Amino acid sequence: MPKQKPVVIAGAGPVGLVAAAVLVDHNVPVLVLEAGPELSGEMRGSTFHAPTLDLLDTLGAAKAMIADGIVAPRMQYRSRDQGIIADFDFGVLADVTRHPFRLQCEQFKLTRILHGLLRDRPGFALRFGARVAACADRGDDVEITLEDGERIEGSYVIGADGARSVIRKSAGIEFEGFTWPERFLVLSTPFDFAEIIPDLADVSYYADPEEWFFLLRVPGVWRAMFPVPAEVADEATMTDDYARARYGRIVAGRDDYPIRHRTLYRVHQRVARTFRQGRILLAGDAAHINNPLGGMGLNGGVHDAFNLGARLAPVWHGEAPADLLDLYDRQRRGVTVEHVQRQTIANKQNLEAKDPEAQRAFRARMAETAADPAKAHAYLLGVSMINSLRRAAEIT
Numbered sequence: 001m002p003k004q005k006p007v008v009i010a011g012a013g014p015v016g017l018v019a020a021a022v023l024v025d026h027n028v029p030v031l032v033l034e035a036g037p038e039l040s041g042e043m044r045g046s047t048f049h050a051p052t053l054d055l056l057d058t059l060g061a062a063k064a065m066i067a068d069g070i071v072a073p074r075m076q077y078r079s080r081d082q083g084i085i086a087d088f089d090f091g092v093l094a095d096v097t098r099h100p101f102r103l104q105c106e107q108f109k110l111t112r113i114l115h116g117l118l119r120d121r122p123g124f125a126l127r128f129g130a131r132v133a134a135c136a137d138r139g140d141d142v143e144i145t146l147e148d149g150e151r152i153e154g155s156y157v158i159g160a161d162g163a164r165s166v167i168r169k170s171a172g173i174e175f176e177g178f179t180w181p182e183r184f185l186v187l188s189t190p191f192d193f194a195e196i197i198p199d200l201a202d203v204s205y206y207a208d209p210e211e212w213f214f215l216l217r218v219p220g221v222w223r224a225m226f227p228v229p230a231e232v233a234d235e236a237t238m239t240d241d242y243a244r245a246r247y248g249r250i251v252a253g254r255d256d257y258p259i260r261h262r263t264l265y266r267v268h269q270r271v272a273r274t275f276r277q278g279r280i281l282l283a284g285d286a287a288h289i290n291n292p293l294g295g296m297g298l299n300g301g302v303h304d305a306f307n308l309g310a311r312l313a314p315v316w317h318g319e320a321p322a323d324l325l326d327l328y329d330r331q332r333r334g335v336t337v338e339h340v341q342r343q344t345i346a347n348k349q350n351l352e353a354k355d356p357e358a359q360r361a362f363r364a365r366m367a368e369t370a371a372d373p374a375k376a377h378a379y380l381l382g383v384s385m386i387n388s389l390r391r392a393a394e395i396t
């Protein structure tokens, strides 16, 4: 068999670098092409679920993340009128995971940790300032064209180049789904809400028919996320008055928390029509995006990268037929549609339910679930994405 070319990975985000680490562990050489001049330091995803940590531990990355993050042992549903509706303890998952908690840790820490682990490994190469403009499947290999016209050959290409993926567009793969009319505003403050909200968990979702929101503690700040109605102009959301009005929803009579970061973003529910087209593979945000309620987008992307790496390695080594890559598509696309999309849409609809009966039923269901250890265990298997990983493994 002629010598195989490296696998080219577009994007050095968390998903691209996890895919790189898994492939290098399987002795598959990779070339990562990153458009930016360095690893992104953006404040974006910050939630890592239990099975994601179990997986990252196999790469030697989990301990450093835990040391750099906040271990959140509990999650709450709350309302402004009732206080705590339901309080869940991830500790009940200790029978199925080595990490029975949610880790709150900014995603840029994961990319830095992985880069540190990979940098000197044989078979790993990363080029910054290398923006992919197009890709072509030539049957026996792939050709990647950079923005400056340079051409690069690879055996396969993994599009881990984010929601606006050039790889996906270049391959003509549709990104099916919809965009929510409202945008989401994230306000981060060093103010410690636990000082004024009794018994506040580090991860707290507020159900509210007028305006839901959530509070998440990450190292150094609390992040509060609010929906912004379609009729409000982007610029209007960037003012201190607008922030104060949103902050005023959290605790009556207080609205003057200092703002460290402010991010407004559009939220979509979209899944690529396929995650595999010949030698072109998609993973992470390039393959699927969803609203952040439940912290499933980034985690799902990391799960893609592990699944894909484990399928692509034997194919690359000539030990398995290329059809094995279709299993990646069936498993990961399957659970993305069945589990992640469905769950994140339901999470949003439950928190925002305007119908008093629907809002009451949601609160009653959550209270009952949290109070019953067997129901709480079953519920947290879904919340922490253990179920979606198990379901993926069952798909043949």
Ligand SMILES: Cc1cc2nc3c(=O)[nH]c(=O)nc-3n(C[C@H](O)[C@H](O)[C@H](O)COP(=O)(O)OP(=O)(O)OC[C@H]3O[C@@H](n4cnc5c(N)ncnc54)[C@H](O)[C@@H]3O)c2cc1C
Binding pocket: 010, 011, 012, 013, 014, 015, 016, 033, 034, 035, 036, 040, 043, 044, 045, 046, 047, 107, 130, 131, 132, 133, 160, 161, 162, 163, 165, 166, 186, 263, 265, 283, 284, 285, 286, 292, 294, 295, 296, 297, 298, 299, 301
């Ligand atoms: C404000 C915000 C908050 C979020 N909060 C959460 C959360 O709480 N929980 C959660 O699970 N998820 C969250 N997400 C989603 C999460 O950030 C993404 O799911 C995650 O970043 C996906 O990782 P990725 O590696 O697939 O893509 P990205 O992180 O987008 O990485 C893509 C990489 O590819 C590079 N790139 C792009 N185009 C090219 C090109 N043409 N050539 C070469 N390189 C290219 C980019 O520079 C980047 O480094 C949030 C997203 C946003 C925007």
